[in-house]
Amino acid sequence: MIKLNTGYSFSRVPYITYDALDEYAENVVEDFAPELLRTPGILDADAFIEYYLGLQTEYHRIRYDRKVLGMTAFNNGFLQVANEETGAPEPMPVTTGTVIIDTSLTLKRNLPRLRFTTMHEGSHWLIHREAFAEDNPFGRIGIYENQYLAAKEGRIDYSRSRRERSDIERIERQADFLASAILMPRPALRVAFREFFRFYDEKAHRIVKGSSAMDDCFAVQLPEYVAALFGVSKRAALIRLEKLTAIVDGRSWKGAC
Secondary structure, eight states: OOOOOOEEOTTOOEEOOHHHHHHHHHHHHHHHOTHHHHSOOOOOHHHIIIIISOOEEEEEOOOTTOSEEEEEESSSEEEEEEOTTTOOEEEEEEOTTEEEEEGGGGSGGGHHHHHHHHHHHHHHHHHOTTTTOTTOTTOOOOSSTTOOEEEEESSOOTTOOSOOSSHHHHHHHHHHHHHHHHHSOHHHHHHHHHHHHHHTTOOOOOEEETSOHHHHHHHHHHHHHHHHHHTOOHHHHHHHHHHTTSEEETTTOTTOO
16 A cells, blocks of 8 residues: 655644645556556446455445445444434444445445545545544544544535635545545546547547537536546546546636637
């Protein structure tokens, strides 16, 4: 397992840019499945969690409102899960290195979301163990009273460029970005990008929404193409492409012609 080499805040949250996270993701994929760094394909998230990170996965209904879809146990403790019959929260013992995934994600239509959530939790393990260490002098970071776990809320919001207001927001956005970068590494994504335009006998170019009817069409089709190649949702693919400025909004993109 490749260790993240970066600085940390006083509360042991990584100080790292998105570009550096992309480089780290490429090193991780190179170490786990090097063929996926150069050839677009679907990374086996379950194998990554179990064999590469050495974690175990359990499936439980965490919350019926689906605001939390996955959690990672950094220390031994208890997790509040929903009782399957009453829906009321009840404590469940967990051990260090356990990833808990909400059972709602096991439905076939939710499989891309399942893979992303699984990789999000794996990303927490890769880069946030210092923040949740028992010897952290600033206290373990967490949103649950027992402070043993990091939670993944049920949305992908790292596309927003706002400044994080708390350590929790920072680690969630970092985990979202890293999960996306591992599932869709830049080198393989560049290959997919070129192949997409080759199919249409077009020169590969940045897609500027609002600049032409063709680019507006490409802005819809490219995320669908990438989602199918990498086994992610169309939303996750679109956010990744926008982050890498493969797709931009012509109204706000200064480099648009």
